[in-house]
Amino acid sequence: MIERLAVGLISGTSLDGVDAALVRIGGPVERPSVRLLAFTTVPYPSAVRLRLLKVAGGEAVTSGDVSDLNFLLGELFAAAALRVCRQGGVAPKRLSVIGSHGQTIFHQGRSRPRSKLGEGRAAGGGGGTDRRQLASTLQIAEPAIIAARTCVPVVADFRTADMAAGGEGAPLVPLVDYLVLRDPKRNTIALNIGGIANITVIPAGALVEKVFGFDTGPGNIVMDGLVRHFTRGRESYDDNGRLAAQGKVIERLLGDLLRLAFFARRPPKSAGREQFGGALLERHFLSRRGTSFKDLVRTASELTARSIAEALQRFVFPRLALQAGRDRLVVSGGGAHNRLLVARLAELLPQLDVRLSDQYGLPADAKEAMAFAVLADRTMHGLPGNLPAVTGARRPVVLGKVSQP
Amino acid sequence: MIERLAVGLISGTSLDGVDAALVRIGGPVERPSVRLLAFTTVPYPSAVRLRLLKVAGGEAVTSGDVSDLNFLLGELFAAAALRVCRQGGVAPKRLSVIGSHGQTIFHQGRSRPRSKLGEGRAAGGGGGTDRRQLASTLQIAEPAIIAARTCVPVVADFRTADMAAGGEGAPLVPLVDYLVLRDPKRNTIALNIGGIANITVIPAGALVEKVFGFDTGPGNIVMDGLVRHFTRGRESYDDNGRLAAQGKVIERLLGDLLRLAFFARRPPKSAGREQFGGALLERHFLSRRGTSFKDLVRTASELTARSIAEALQRFVFPRLALQAGRDRLVVSGGGAHNRLLVARLAELLPQLDVRLSDQYGLPADAKEAMAFAVLADRTMHGLPGNLPAVTGARRPVVLGKVSQP
Secondary structure, three states, X not given: OOXXXXXXXXXXXXOOEEEEEEEEEEOOOOOOEEEEEXXXXXXOOHHHHHHHHHHHOOOOEOHHHXXXXXXXXXXXXXXXXXXXXXXXXXXXXXXXXEEEEEEEEEEEOOOEEHHXXXXXXXXXXXXXXXXXXXXXXXXXXXXXXXHHHHOOOEEEOOHHHHHHOOOOOOOOOHHHHHHHHOOOOOOEEEEEEOOEEEEEEEOOOOOXXXXXEEEEEEOOHHHHHHHXXXXXXXXXXXXXXXXXXXXXXXXXXXXXXXXXXXXXXXXXXXXXXXXXXXXXXXXXXXXXXXXXXXXXXXXHHHHHHHHHHHHHHHHHHHHOXXXXXXOEEEEEOHHHHOHHHHHHHHHHOOOOEEEEHHHHOOOOOOHHHHHHHHHHHHHHOOOOOOOXXXXXXXXXXXXXXXXXX | OXXXXXXXXXXXXXXXXXXXXXXXXXXXXXXXXXEEEEEEEEEOOHHHHHHHHXXXXXXXXXXXXXXXXXXXXXXXXXXXXXXXXXXXXXXXXXXXXXXXXXXXXXXXXOOEEHHHHOOOOOOOOXXXXXXXXXXXEEEEOOHHHHHHHHOOOEEEOOHHHHHHOOOOOOOOOHHHHHHHHOOOOOOEEEEEEOOEEEEEEEOOOOOHHHOEEEEEEEOOHHXXXXXXXXXXXXXXXXXXXXXXXXXXXXXXXXHHHHOOHHHHOOOOOOOOHHHHOHHHHHHHHHOOOOOOHHHHHHHHHHHHHHHHHHHHHHHHHHHOOOOOOOOEEEEEOHHHHOHHHHHHHHHHOOOOEEEEHHHHOOOOOOHHHHHHHHHHHHHHOOOOOOOHHHHOOOOOOOOOEEEOO
């Protein structure tokens, strides 16, 4: 298939800013070559980030606030797309498509009893009898704005079609992991440590139907939340795990956290700010007066490492024919820069060869944005982008909605 | 062009339920024939309507509430589409497209100073310096759900692309009015009286570029709000203007209302619940203790008639070569059933021949839903659907986002 240029845009659960990746896609659709030409992150202005924290944190807002942020983020995403094109020396009109994940402000992968949500909320459901909160997801950053500013077709809202087909709408990167990382002889586990951590399991030589994956739980979200809280927002993450390295694990707290119901749930499963955001931080960490900040960060770091390792031991290794020393754990996302965290993963998982995704043409920070460029390219070719074994959907579906410029 | 079947879906500002129109579209794209095969309205369950009133009324909610309603309304819109197909004896798989307007929960056609919005709201804008609230619009009723349940491609979110091009995102029906109602010899004014009233002006023999239109202000929204309030929700509208006919106009109140800034603003302009919803009702009507309910409804009815007539006299007649007795006012929307209102319009506008749109193959209740079927059909053919002279956009654009089933 002819080579084409595409941009992928995403802002993750950490609400830091917009990641933009410019890629060249070539080769057959079933085994595309994906090359990163440029990558940039455009941080959110602090006033925007504060508004997003409120909206995505479950605080009460008006529909006008959501609408306003949707259009405002559309402008910011468009600016990021234009910037990465400039950086890569590519005129935007040469792009075949922009894939925009948008900014998630709500994600509930499965329906759940409404009664858990507290009082004062109107009854939901068809006739007032259905007391469950539906599975639903909401991403913002208006694609019509991105299309108008760039003059490029935009695919966005990738999660809804999978959910309409009964899936959890996440994770969606696994298909791209499969397309780019599969190996005929080695089992490959792609681990992305963003706000949330998720894995894609690609058995050696497997057909796409055999790929599976799920969210393992927190990635950086708890650590970042602690650093932001204790530095009063001056710092936003634990650079290279330096703070954590000075603390020690609070075993009792770690034990409590590892017993959260999410970790025991069988995959497929997806997580977000709802499970591991501010509420968890308040309840388990900030309520402990007098505890050392560094010990809390160390415990959060260990929670991420242990929950990933235990998810692999419980739900992945029993399904793989492991081959000592050959199988790979390919780490990407912001957490790949946290040396302490990566080292702990290597200790906890001696049976795997731990590598960074950069080695495979997927720079850790850029990988997710690249993935949405590839997924948008598939949508424009009428190809499905979800993996039912990963999301729980009833069938593969074409993801996203297409906006013309 | 080959004949094709399409469904249009809309729920208006009155938040009553979902209108679904099944149409056959044929003839050349520039002069399509549009025939209504079936029409149905599926009322919202009362619990859903209460939630919508809250969300669309500017009350504080969480992003989870918006997300949940988006998916729930997707199911209700899908059910309405399937019902109108059943009613028309057409298998859904025979449809070429479904056009879903969705449910507007926020619409702000132009940016405005943020300071008007009250305190406690975080600063907006790119760097915290921009204190304006952006123009934005937000429709819900998840199209991916509609596509999945019907197995038909869905075009939705019609207003955003026009706004991204600098338009107010409304009204959008005028292009369809032009396609269906234009006449080589007679000036035609299409008036739709929904919650909000809007007009499309089609000068005799005009090219599409000469068509213009705008929202004139309240349609039924104020009358309906009064009836709901005073009957405690038992009734939702003034059937045939019977209540109003028993009241008399409160001239002073009417005068105050006709001096609202919206009416003096030059078109293009669009209105919604923000200008003429609950807040206006509270401030001007419900605050008048001891006033006869019927007098209030009569005054609201007169407000609608007078604001329409005055908008025509101020902003339309000066731009038309009127030909006494030939020019037409073609009335549609729920207000077309209000005999008192239509009679008052005929009295106030003796220079026009007042007709109901039913006469022209566009039944009053079904017209807006039919229009979104036609607009979706245009999007699928890559044709623009907005009229820049009507919405204020810088250029004609392809409207909506396409979701594949």
